[in-house]
Amino acid sequence: MKKRYTTLLVLGLLVGGIFTIAYSTLPSLPDMTPFKEKAHAYNVDVIRDEWGIPHIFGKKDKDTAFGLGYAHAEDDFATIQDVMLATRGKLAAEKGPKAAKTDYLIQWMGIWEAVAQGYDTLPEHTKAIAEAYADGLNLYAAENPDKVSPYAFPFKGEDVVAGFTFKTPLFYGFDKELGKLFDTSIPKEIAKEGEQPLVWQPSEHLPVGSQGIAVAPHRSEEGRTHLLINSHQPLTGPVAWYEASLHSEEGWNMAGATFPGAPIIIHGHNEHLGWANTVNKPDLTDIYVLKINPENDQQYWMDGAWHNFEMKEASMTVKLFGPLRWTVKKDILIAAHGPVMETEEGYFAINWAGRGETRQLDFMYRLNKASNFEEFEEAMRMQAMPSINYVYADKEGNIAHFYNAQFPHRIEGWDWKKYLPGDRSELIWNTYRPYQDTPKTVNPTTGLVYNANNPPFQATDGNDDPKSQDFPPSMGIESFVTNRALQIETLYGLEDKISSKEFEQFKYDLSYHPASTQAKRLREWLSQPIPEVWKGTVYEKAFLHLQSWDLSTHLDNTAAALGVLTLAPIQQAQGKKVSSEVIQEAFVQAVDQLEEHYNTYAPTYGQVNRHVRGEVSLPISGGPDILRAVYGGPLNEDGQLHNRAGDSYIMMVEWDSNGVISSKAIHNYGTATLDPTSPHYSDQANLFVQEKLRPVYRSKEMSLSKGGRQYTPGKESTITEMEAGL
Template sequence: MRLIKRGLASLAALGSLALLSGYLHLPPSVEAQLSARDYQTEARHYDVEILRDNWGVPHIYGDTDADAAFGLAYAHAEDDFATIQNVILATRGQLAAEKGFAAAKTDYLVQWMGVWPAVERGYQRLSSDARAVAEAYAAGLNLYAVHHPDEVSRYLLPVRGEDLVAGFTFKTPMFYGFDKVLGELLDPDAPHELAKAGESALTWGPQQSLPVGSQGIAVAPHRSSDGATRLLVNSHQPLTGPVAWYEARIHSNAGWNMAGATFPGAPAIIHGHNEYLGWANTVNKPDLVDIYKLEIHPDDPDRYLLDGEWHELEKRQAQITVKLFGPLHWTVNREVLIAEHGPVFRTNHGTYAVRWAGMGEVRTLDFMLALNKATNKEAFEAALKMQAMPSINYVYADREGNIGHYYNAMFPQRINGWDWQKYLPGDRSELIWHGYRDFQWMPKTLNPLSGLVYNANNPPFQATDGDDDAWVEDFPQSMGIEQVVTNRALQIEALYGAQDKISASDFERLKYDNAYHPNSYQVRTLQHWLSMPKPEALQSEKYQAALRQLSEWALTTDRADTTAALAILTLEPVQRAGGELANPDEVDQAFKSAVDRLHHFYGGTEVPYGQINRHVRGEHSWPLSGGPDTVRAVYGGPLNDSGKFENRAGDSYIMLVEWARDGSVSSRAVHNFGSATLDQRSPHYADQAELFVGETLRDVYFARDELLDNLSRRYRPNRLD
């Protein structure tokens, strides 16, 4: 999964908001907001106790689901209020009011996407339970703000339930690459080729591209050496920020009993387990965005052609407030245009309308709560059938021994005969799809004979080490199913598939594999490059010795490997090429730079990888194994001014779940840093970092009596006044 802001930064075609008409003003006064007494009164409606274990992880106990959501919000705010606040401001389209002009593009995108009109239309159609959970979570944040007023933006209060629902509407399309597609549309140098009738995309093949994160693995009882069912939850995320994992346990007397991890501003556990079942999420990237080139009337730029008739573009205003300096703010208005297809961008290479899976979707919280409270495979699948999550793979396991991989996505009901990955003519209404394919069309692998399922951001046609996964021929090209095969997928199938019976120790040990598969895109490209003639600049003995060293690389990223750093630096343009043929000149330059910099910092290229690859938290730094697109995923680099890689993404929250033969559940986990995301004074700011580096998991206290023996703090947030 990638950071949302990375794609938004490419929306350069929005232009300078400062040049638009607007007005200068001061921010709203605190007196205009609700009083602290109002928020305290609201908080007294909730009965919740927070028990923090000896790792600082909050275990939330409430009578109702709403009580538990209130406690989750308060506990998470204690550990990372600043990030939650920024997430909510971004979701509202108000981040620039707090952060300045750099955030204005995000604010415009929220309004361009129509997030808030969708929430206003759909909020009351959510279940009463989901609305109660969202509003309780908001109340928990409001109470924290009362207790810590110095941390609160003038633009935040009051937080409302709609804010949390809108967060899903805005963010979930980013996980399948919506931001990247818009960035390419607005890039004047990118190709903008129009599709033609009868032109279809290529069929699926074992291609590879830039690795993206996450993996999940499940093993059925008949494949385990001890008859247990096991699940690996191993998403790869940034280690800090708006989509970094936060661990929590939620328990209500209404049947909510989840342990796992969530994101800032999300009022449910996103992946983990309850006593009955569990799941791991990985990003999938089917083609779920369609771009239509509109034919604009030659004399009226606000009219477009559709089925031979001219139609008027609808208009609404996006209002964006930007912090300038000190207390001064500038509010501007920008027009948003809307065609029947969806919202519109005018560019210097044409006018385009955009339609995407999940546009206007507000039911995601209902979906998440249904997953959290599912008690069997049928209930889990019933949640998936809601089609309220635009994308994301689910690797599933339960105490009955069922395992599965679901390639979940909201697949548009597109007509066949077109290459939907190209831009489409905007004058044909039959290309404007309405609705999504039924659950039966979701590629899935359930209870395979081999007893193993996995996903590592690879296509759904490779989900087990047997032959009973989904078949590419059964799915039309118009579904746009991705083609990427990652190194991690190759390694998982090779390593786990080689075990006739997978023991508990093997299941955990193999997760930390840090090697590249000989057939991986990276290794094949490196070997081909090594066989090519080298330019004059690489003929000296320094570079020739490094080439010989690379040719003997053991393909590992172990911290003791003395060639891994040279290899990772050389492969950087190969990874960046995203499955396309890397430019050999760029690889030459990356190699030369790697040799030069390693000599500069270390006097040579044979350097133990752990001396360079570092896990950093505050003033502490640890040597670390792992690299890009290895099962032990670590994304650092490039070399900083001290000649180090600093781990920034990849393996973060890791959980291993086990259901024994008798159906009892237990789990172990580790966070990349600790529960205290921002507070360097907390003992939990970095208390799990050494476990993480040492590839060790700790117990999750799922049973209350076990938790009570390992407490660090116990309190009721609405009684702290």
């Protein structure tokens, strides 16, 4: 017994010693005083309007960026900090083993090597706003040290730039291409010389996407220029929209939305012009199959000789439990083509658009400050963004669609969408096609441009689209046509003149187009005979009811829930053929689930489709790949679809015939991203589900008249009578 107690005592002391050492070796926060004092160098006021939206007024651009950093941190510091931790490759130190893959990817992609080379080459004014934004975050952190990770603090301008280098390739699907490497069920078909890919053909593909639409004055009933900004993003998390209005005496006057960690407006408008972003997904990733020397696995075969890999080491600090962290190290091999991934099926080297790119912030800053079409296009000529469409409009009545991308300068005669042989150096590209090679539609004769994640060869309702045959297959331009694109061209295209009311009304269209993949495949399936085993059962009744569906996703529709659930596998297949058996299985499951939760296969869609925020749960119209985009599947344990992505921040902008601007907007929830006790946690949700917009305030006087609080970050806030009464 005595020996047992002695053993337990020794183990206890050992564990206690380990924890003591672990706590003592954890990084600690520095003295916060200098970060508070640094705030005195900035001259900025923040005005929160009745919706809690920050209107930031700085003396200089860097003052405004500082104010944005502080205000955004007030509303969403935890998300911003997680973004910074991920960008630094330190997320696993706080989140544990599951985050180690992200930390490894950051180092594998060479993010910080790129920043080390590119940061000092950025213009001083661009570095100034990155560093000022970081100072705003640091001030908030200094005032709230209990919320701060020592692995993230202090934030730096380099963190901001690195975030763009890391995240922008993900928008065209770079991460998904990497994921396919580790899926052994996907065949790794290798391209052959002289084998061309299929040329562009109109077809449907169904991603979570976005839409931007612009109408020129001659197409407008009131002679106005219209712009719809309608990105579809997750409603929460690191790429959820945050609304702000930015002003400085140096001419920075943007209203719109941004992401956590971004010191500019990503899409929105100034007094002169505006733009909407939508995702495009050309083939911008190339994967090469390497032959490894069987006698030396540090060599690969190329051009008739063995070549040594370059090597570097990734180091991941991983939280185990409590204060315990473990450092994991892993070698990274680098071939002439790019960094290498080793899988069960071999070694693959990867090259991608945006690799080593650090100019994204400078590009976006130039867009924010542009005052006319020429300045906007001059920024586009930088080709600093790996991808992303831009739908443009301005006070002069110009409209345009830019299918922006960094198109690799590849040789023809290969199907670049397949895996490539790694033994031929001529297949390695290191430059991009010039700006003039990119598809764009500027001031078409019909006065309408749009994009809803469709090809650039369908950008207007006339004949001014770029022609697919003018762009070589090696550019890898995608070929999908969404339901939303079909609806836009039908709704807007049928109108000789589009009124302001119609421009807004069409955005909230709730139907699937009869020619969409969803409608065509469902129609085919519903045309088959009813299975004999269904005769006289609830499935027969549900089948007949679904046949009567008008393809609307209005919240009062009694067939929409059954229809959307039955369409789910067609939606997920992204344009690929779905068998009748799979559709039937989805239908049967939908009937069973609806009967279980609602005692009917025909509940109103609003009973099922919900917009939920904390204690607020509201019925909402719309669905997947609908212009009123709502993505909520699959059904949860309560038998509901909770809106998770799609329509989020929506903005409508117009310039009248005199060039005077006005705009309206709505956020899916509200400004207070993380604080459920805030009045702004869900104060816009009701307007959002009612498909209503609120005015955007641009002047300091208007912001003050609607404000609840005016304050200077780092100084005592002034509470107005309005906020005191909240």
